Amino acid sequence: MDSPGRPLRADAARNRELLLEAAEKEFADRGPAASIADIARRAGVAKGTVFRHFATKEDLMAAIVCAHLGTLTETARRLADSQDPGNALLEFLTVAADQRQQHDLTFLQSASREDAGVSALLDELHLRLRVLVDSARDAGAIRSDVTETDVFLMMCAPVHVVENHPAPTPLLWQRYLAIIFDGLRPQGAHPLPQPAPTLP
Structure with missing residues (x-):
C-alpha cells in the first residue's frame, strides 16, 4: 500500500x-x-x-474516481481567473462532458461514495465550480437564477442525451452541450418552475 x-x-x-x-x-x-x-x-x-x-479493491476504485475528480477540480481552478467567465464555464462543462464520454464512472462513483478522499475532492470541486458559476452569473453570461448545484447536476447531461442514440458519432455530445449552454444564457429566459435543488 x-x-x-x-x-x-x-x-x-x-x-x-x-x-x-x-x-x-x-x-x-x-x-x-x-x-x-x-x-x-x-x-x-x-x-x-x-x-x-x-489495500483493497475498494481503495483501487476510489483512486480511479479521485484521479478524474482531480482533473475536473484542477480545470475549475485554472479557469477561475478567466477574463471571460461565460466562456470559462463553457470550457469547464466541455472538459466534464468529454471526460464522461471517454470514462463512464457511474458504477465506480457509487461504490466510492463513502471514501474520505472522494468526499474531500467532491467538496473541493463544488467550491471551485461555485466560483465559476458565480463569476458567470455576475458577468451576465448566465441567467441569475442558475446555481452551482444546477450546473453540477447538468455536467454529464450532454453525454446522457447521446446515449439514447443507437449509433452516435463521437462528438455528437457537443451539439447537446451547446443547446444546454444556450439554455443557461439570460436572453429569452423564463422563470423556472421549481426552486433550485440542494445536495446532501
Whole structure:
C-alpha cells in the first residue's frame, strides 16, 4: 500500500498508473465482478503489486474516481481567473462532458461514495465550480437564477442525451452541450418552475 506523503519511485509510479488504467478498463468491462487478479493480469504486473499500492479493491476504485475528480477540480481552478467567465464555464462543462464520454464512472462513483478522499475532492470541486458559476452569473453570461448545484447536476447531461442514440458519432455530445449552454444564457429566459435543488 502506498505510504501517504512519500513520493513514489519512477518504476512504482509507472506501475500505479498501469494499474489505474487497467483497473478502469476491467471495471468498465466486468463491473463489480472484476477481480484483482484480472486487473493485475491486464496491467502486466503481479497480483502482489496491486496490493502494494491499494489495500483493497475498494481503495483501487476510489483512486480511479479521485484521479478524474482531480482533473475536473484542477480545470475549475485554472479557469477561475478567466477574463471571460461565460466562456470559462463553457470550457469547464466541455472538459466534464468529454471526460464522461471517454470514462463512464457511474458504477465506480457509487461504490466510492463513502471514501474520505472522494468526499474531500467532491467538496473541493463544488467550491471551485461555485466560483465559476458565480463569476458567470455576475458577468451576465448566465441567467441569475442558475446555481452551482444546477450546473453540477447538468455536467454529464450532454453525454446522457447521446446515449439514447443507437449509433452516435463521437462528438455528437457537443451539439447537446451547446443547446444546454444556450439554455443557461439570460436572453429569452423564463422563470423556472421549481426552486433550485440542494445536495446532501
